[in-house]
Structures are given as structure tokens and as C-alpha cells.
Amino acid sequence: MNLSTAFLDELRSRTSIMQVVGRKVTWDRKKSNQGKGDMWAPCPFHQEKTASFHVDDQKGFYYCFGCHAKGDSISFIKETENLSFIEAVEILASEAGLQLPKADRGSQQKNDKRAELVKVMELAVNIFKDQLTSINATNARAYLKSRGITQESIDRFEIGYSLDGYKSLFSHLKKNNISEELMVEAGLCLKSADGRGLNDRFRDRIMYPIRDRRGYCIAFGGRAMNQKAKAKYLNSPETLLFDKGNTLYNHKLARQSFGNDAVLLVVEGYMDVIAMDSHGFKATVSTLGTAITEKQLSLFWQISAEPIVALDGDAAGTRAAYRLIDLALPFLEAQKSIRFCLMPENQDPDDVLRLSGISKMTELIEGSTPLINLIWKRETEGKIFDSPERRALLDKSLRAIINQIKDRELRKHYGSEFASLRSNLFYQSKGHQIRNSNKKYPYKDDSKGPVSLNTKKSMIVTSEDMEVRLREALLLVVIISNPRFISEFVKELELIDFRLEEHKKILSTVLGVYYQENNQDIEEILKEKIGTHNVSKIFDLKHLRIAPAMLPKASDDTIRQTIIGEITKIHARQGIEREIKEAVEDLKGATDESLTWRVSRAAEANDSANKLQKGVSESELDNHKSLSDGLQALIDNEVWKKKKTK
Ligand SMILES: [Zn+2]
Incomplete structure (x- = not known):
């Protein structure tokens, strides 16, 4: 999309940078003069207690006297929410009520269709939300309560409920004049087996809206209430809106919170995300019930240079981590890595928070393992290197790993890091011990004297x-x-x-x-x-x-x-x-x-x-x-x- 200077100027003039920045900072009332649009706050880009971040609302610019960050409202959104330029423009334009310049015909039609589908999805979000408060959702509410999900979380994540019937959502959508074609295309309804019209896809399920990075609802995840349901979790099918492998749950909220939270956390499911969020770990995302894909990896990296992947403390969690290592290796760079945060055995993040609280989780996050250490663990754990052949085998696999890294500089660092891990491993295994430095030396005896020692x-x-x-x-x-x-x-x-x-x-x-x-x-x-x-x-x-x-x-x-x-x-x-x-x-x-x-x-x-x-x-x-x-x-x-x- 080509954005003209005229359009961008129009956008800037319609946007109040004071308002945009005001959502992220607390103004210093004494120092600021709101009437003149002369505003001061502690800088959102660097740690400080004083207010050296200045916003000139008239000119539409900000400047930090501490870290010299500067820019306009577009760059502010871009930087604080980790968005692309276009995405920042889109957000500001929609807030300012400005139409983005028309794209070419083909993609315009596609965009129109998307917009229609999003409307249907948003309608469904509201219907499901309403239904969670209905008399038929007693079980669903009890379940959420039993999982420790507060009303605040229910509101924040717009959790809903799909009634246990075949035409519930269908008839609601019908009443709102949604065409059957759109219901199917949105993935909300499907043709009934007997060919008599459409049925609801989601029945008797807790409904989690899945929103894209801009916040549009593009899919749902539904958790079955009925124990006998075929699938405990059911996602929307892939649609024009929804590309499962290219979507993160809680993407938008996590992205907005990243920066306040120091780290981006990647967990496995909706429940983990919601639990983490409600305990203050707001920059948390999850995949949608599948192994992390290459596209998702790059979505993580758009937010954070070093996302921390939380892993369930069981064999499956470790296997998932090992798969992720192989996926990530070719893409690693200085600013693109991963850390791993291993949960205690048989616990997921939700369990950890419920059983051991925030401090335990903080401890786990702080003790997260760099990628290279997990690779080392994978290659060496439980193995014995008591022969040249075995050591040669280890070297071979380490070399193969290093060769997967495309970034030359990083490859070099991995090489030397492996070399030192390797030397530690063999140094210890050979029974060498670092000398105890507390040991008393005979040279301390004055009669012999340190001078003579050094002469010697x-x-x-x-x-x-x-x-x-x-x-x-x-x-x-x-x-x-x-x-x-x-x-x-x-x-x-x-x-x-x-x-x-x-x-x-x-x-x-x-x-x-x-x-x-x-x-x-x-x-x-x-x-x-x-x-x-x-x-x-x-x-x-x-x-x-x-x-x-x-x-x-x-x-x-x-x-x-x-x-x-x-x-x-x-x-x-x-x-x-x-x-x-x-x-x-x-x-x-x-x-x-x-x-x-x-x-x-x-x-x-x-x-x-x-x-x-x-x-x-x-x-x-x-x-x-x-x-x-x-x-x-x-x-x-x-x-x-x-x-x-x-
Ligand atoms: Zn600053």
C-alpha cells in the first residue's frame, strides 16, 4: 500500500500525540502545561524516575532528554506496540476515523470480504458472551470458577459460551441478517449431515475468541463441557481470516504489554495465557494447540528478540522443545533467539501459578535456559563419552547443529561455546577438580619467604x-x-x-x-x-x-x-x-x-x-x-x- 505524504500529514494533524502517548505514560502534572500541549512524563523508552520525556502536542512530536528517543504519533505506536509502520498507521487511522487509501481492486475485494467476515465474528463474540451469562451456562460458569478464572479475566478475554443445540448461533446470526454463505465462510456453521440447512459448529463449549495482532476476531477456540465430546478443544477451521499456523493467541494484548513486562512468554494453551495474564505476566501468548511453526516463531521475534518458551515439565514438553530447536536453528541471529523455561514435572504454567504462586513463576522465568544449553543437554544427557569414537560422534552432531545456523557470526560463537561446554564436560568426567583455593600454602610461612619463592x-x-x-x-x-x-x-x-x-x-x-x-x-x-x-x-x-x-x-x-x-x-x-x-x-x-x-x-x-x-x-x-x-x-x-x- 502506498501512503501519500498528504495522507500521512492529514493523519498526523487529526491525531493528538498527547492522547496517544497519554495511554502509556503518567504525566508529570507539575511540569506539564496541558493548555499549551506542553507535556512531560517519565520516559517510556528508558528507566527513569524524573520526567525527561517531552511531548509537544502542537507540533505532534516527542523527544526524550534522557535517551534521545524522538518521533511522532506513528513512530510512538510503532515503537511501544512493536508494530510495523503500516500497522501503526492503520490503528491511528481507524481511531481518527480516516479511510486508508484504496488498494487495487482484487485485494480491495478480499479486504471487503474480510471486513464482512470480521463483522460476523464480532457478532458471534457478543452472542457467546451473552450466552455465558444465561441460565443454560451454569456448568460453564462453574467450570471457569473452578479453574480460578475471575470475572475480570472473563471480560478481558471476552470468554463466552456456545449453547448445547444445533441452531442456537445460527438463529441469532439469521436474526441479524447474516447470509448463510457468510456463516459458513466464517467457520461458525456447517452444512448438516442430512442436508437440511446449517448447524452450529460449536456446541456446549466455552468459547475463547482468537484475535489477530490488530485485535480483529478471526477465529474461536472452544473447550467442550461435555466429557463425552469427541474433541476437548475445537478450533475454527482455516478461513479467509484464520491461518492457524500464523496466529498467536493473545497477540495484540501481549504485544501492547511487552516493554512493560520485560519478557515475552510463550505458553501452550488458552488457560495458561489467561492464568499468566491474571497474575501480571501480561506479555504472554500461545499457539493454537499445535507445535510452534516457523511463521509463529517470526511473530514472536517481531515482539521480542528473545521470547521465553515455557514448557510443560514432562517428556512431551521436552520433545516439543527439541523440535523447536531444530526449527529455530536456521533463523537464529544476534537479535533472534529463544530461551526455555522448564516447568516442574507434570505442571503447566497454570498449575505453577495456582500451586506455588507468582514468586515461583518469576523464579522459573529468571532461571530460564538459553537455547544453546538445551541443545547441549539434548546432545549429551545420559550419554557417556569414554571413547574417542563416542566423542567423535558428539563432535559430529555438534558440527551438524552449528552448520544449520546461517548467521556466520553466531555460528562462530556457538562453536566456541560448545568448545568450552565440551571441555568442561570432559574435564569433570576425567575426575579433575578445580583446586580448592582455600588450601594453605607452605609459602605463607615467613621463614621461607615469598621473595625466595618468586625468585625461584x-x-x-x-x-x-x-x-x-x-x-x-x-x-x-x-x-x-x-x-x-x-x-x-x-x-x-x-x-x-x-x-x-x-x-x-x-x-x-x-x-x-x-x-x-x-x-x-x-x-x-x-x-x-x-x-x-x-x-x-x-x-x-x-x-x-x-x-x-x-x-x-x-x-x-x-x-x-x-x-x-x-x-x-x-x-x-x-x-x-x-x-x-x-x-x-x-x-x-x-x-x-x-x-x-x-x-x-x-x-x-x-x-x-x-x-x-x-x-x-x-x-x-x-x-x-x-x-x-x-x-x-x-x-x-x-x-x-x-x-x-x-
Ligand atoms: Zn528516554
Whole structure:
């Protein structure tokens, strides 16, 4: 639809922004001057107690001096109710009594038909509402009461009742001159089996009007009162108005409330929505008795970047969540994710609220699980990863999951998050424990003295530095040259904390590639990502040339032994370093001032020793520079030859 500037100007001039904004804010009476249309309120777009949000009713604009939000009545509706521009215009136009510009003929006819159907539906809403108050609805009212549904909720959700007869609604509609054709097209009546006219579709049911995002009634959900009814819940059929998979129950009210409520909640049924709403969780929607569809997912995301899906605490709820994960994965972006809120076993949100109250629900919502954690749970729960094969299988499925995510940036984050979850899992399963930091260290004993400790440490660093560099480099070079071993040692590699920054970077690239990419091309990808120059830097150490694992004819056994050997030694060294580091941390926390002073002096000494050492090793590296051409040849000829000859 093309909206002309003239139309929009007309719309703005007929709309009072003071009125539009006034529905969402509480004016600061002292600061405002209503006569002049000069209004102030606490800003609806950011948290504040003072009134720095200004509305100029004459000019039709708002501006916040706090967060600098600004705009006109259209943008205000758009922002506060999470609508599209057109939808905001439609709402304002209908309030201002303005006709939207005519669309083309075909869609105009369709719109006319929709408008007619909506009229019929609204008529039905009122008829059902009336019938809920009738003498024939005693059971229905008792049922609602037993479910804790208040009169306030009945009014807010326009709950009604369809009488137990075949012609009840039919005759009401007839009296209102509704054609039989429209009754059928609206999905309210259907042809009777004996061909004698129309029957009501909904009989003896509690009726929940289903409204679209703009608030038009497009369908009904009906809950049977008769235990023997074939279907406990019956929805309207798909009509020109109603596309079940593209509709949310309570869409409009939830959208309007979102923003006041911090989160959008997705629950399973009408009852849950109504219960949540009546307990103050007003930004709550549900699907219509089916699994969440792709379209519904995008409707959630139009309202909130991270809707929270509440799941019944049973196996079916978990299955639904797992299905939703697969549905959502390809669409995930930084601003499009999901969280899951797991209800206690065998309880739905309605139960939780009735049995445990608002605080319990708040707690569940606050403890909601990010999507990635549920994926992790699905892939690992109840499984044992005690063999390389099993771990490889896990890696395979994690890679498949990551590959479903289209957003590149997010894929990277999932890769590293999985890597860290994975390392935690295996770290724990191996029986390693984080060291208890309360442990008393002998170094605290003044007689030994922290200074001597640190002197000792700096000496260790001095003598070991070159060795550490070589070990780390050797491990990297062997791994890069033989990427087929990565899957076998990936958990050990993840646990390694290289001392040299450049080594850390290379290792994380290697692992990142391993997680993200199809394993088949890993050699090529590594070469591309790390770059021949950076690879050559770590190959640029003379000892590596003679390492057995790097010889052209090295057997898989030799390579494996080298990897295991280097990993073990590096881990052992890390253990010592961690001990020392923790000892120093402990000492830093000591209250004895003189001790603190001595430790800090020691740390300084240690630092300068490290700096000195760094200088030495770098100049030593320069001496090795002459070897680099030869090493480059080694890299080119040996390392990548396997790839070429494959
Ligand atoms: Zn603001």
C-alpha cells in the first residue's frame, strides 16, 4: 500500500500525540502545561524516575532528554506496540476515523470480504458472551470458577459460551441478517449431515475468541463441557481470516504489554495465557494447540528478540522443545533467539501459578535456559563419552547443529561455546577438580619467604622458556600437519593453556576450524585461515626439524606418541604454574602489609626477569632466522604435500 505524504500529514494533524502517548505514560502534572500541549512524563523508552520525556502536542512530536528517543504519533505506536509502520498507521487511522487509501481492486475485494467476515465474528463474540451469562451456562460458569478464572479475566478475554443445540448461533446470526454463505465462510456453521440447512459448529463449549495482532476476531477456540465430546478443544477451521499456523493467541494484548513486562512468554494453551495474564505476566501468548511453526516463531521475534518458551515439565514438553530447536536453528541471529523455561514435572504454567504462586513463576522465568544449553543437554544427557569414537560422534552432531545456523557470526560463537561446554564436560568426567583455593600454602610461612619463592619461579621461567616455546610449537606443528588426529585429542587440546599468545591464537583457530567446518577440507582451511606466514613462524624453530614426528616418513604411531608426550608435559608444566600462581594469589590476599609489600616487590622482580627473558629468546630467534628459508621449504614440501597428493 502506498501512503501519500498528504495522507500521512492529514493523519498526523487529526491525531493528538498527547492522547496517544497519554495511554502509556503518567504525566508529570507539575511540569506539564496541558493548555499549551506542553507535556512531560517519565520516559517510556528508558528507566527513569524524573520526567525527561517531552511531548509537544502542537507540533505532534516527542523527544526524550534522557535517551534521545524522538518521533511522532506513528513512530510512538510503532515503537511501544512493536508494530510495523503500516500497522501503526492503520490503528491511528481507524481511531481518527480516516479511510486508508484504496488498494487495487482484487485485494480491495478480499479486504471487503474480510471486513464482512470480521463483522460476523464480532457478532458471534457478543452472542457467546451473552450466552455465558444465561441460565443454560451454569456448568460453564462453574467450570471457569473452578479453574480460578475471575470475572475480570472473563471480560478481558471476552470468554463466552456456545449453547448445547444445533441452531442456537445460527438463529441469532439469521436474526441479524447474516447470509448463510457468510456463516459458513466464517467457520461458525456447517452444512448438516442430512442436508437440511446449517448447524452450529460449536456446541456446549466455552468459547475463547482468537484475535489477530490488530485485535480483529478471526477465529474461536472452544473447550467442550461435555466429557463425552469427541474433541476437548475445537478450533475454527482455516478461513479467509484464520491461518492457524500464523496466529498467536493473545497477540495484540501481549504485544501492547511487552516493554512493560520485560519478557515475552510463550505458553501452550488458552488457560495458561489467561492464568499468566491474571497474575501480571501480561506479555504472554500461545499457539493454537499445535507445535510452534516457523511463521509463529517470526511473530514472536517481531515482539521480542528473545521470547521465553515455557514448557510443560514432562517428556512431551521436552520433545516439543527439541523440535523447536531444530526449527529455530536456521533463523537464529544476534537479535533472534529463544530461551526455555522448564516447568516442574507434570505442571503447566497454570498449575505453577495456582500451586506455588507468582514468586515461583518469576523464579522459573529468571532461571530460564538459553537455547544453546538445551541443545547441549539434548546432545549429551545420559550419554557417556569414554571413547574417542563416542566423542567423535558428539563432535559430529555438534558440527551438524552449528552448520544449520546461517548467521556466520553466531555460528562462530556457538562453536566456541560448545568448545568450552565440551571441555568442561570432559574435564569433570576425567575426575579433575578445580583446586580448592582455600588450601594453605607452605609459602605463607615467613621463614621461607615469598621473595625466595618468586625468585625461584623466575628462575624456572628463565630456564624453561625456550623449552616451553618449543614444546608448544612442536605440538601445534604436528597437529596442523596431521589434522586427522585432532578429533582424537580434541579434549586434551582444549584444556591446554599455552603460555605464548601467538600459540594460543593458532590453537583456537585450529579448534574453531575443527568445530565449524566440514572436517574433510580441514587442511586447506587451516592453511587459509592461519596463513602460511603465521604457520612458518611456529615452524621457525630448529629443533622441530629433527623431531621424529615431523620426518617425512613418520608413522601414525610416532605422531600419536609425540602428541601424547607433548600434551602430557605441557599439562604437567601447567599444573606447576597454576600452583605457583594460586600461591601468589593467596599471598596477595593476605592482610599483613609487609607481606603484601614483599610479594609485590617479588612480582616486580619476576616481571623484569620475564621481560629480560623475552628479549633473550627473541634475539635467539633472530639467530634462527637464517634457517627460515629451509624451514619454509620443509613446510611447503612436507606439511601440505599430504593434501596435494591425497
Ligand atoms: Zn528516554
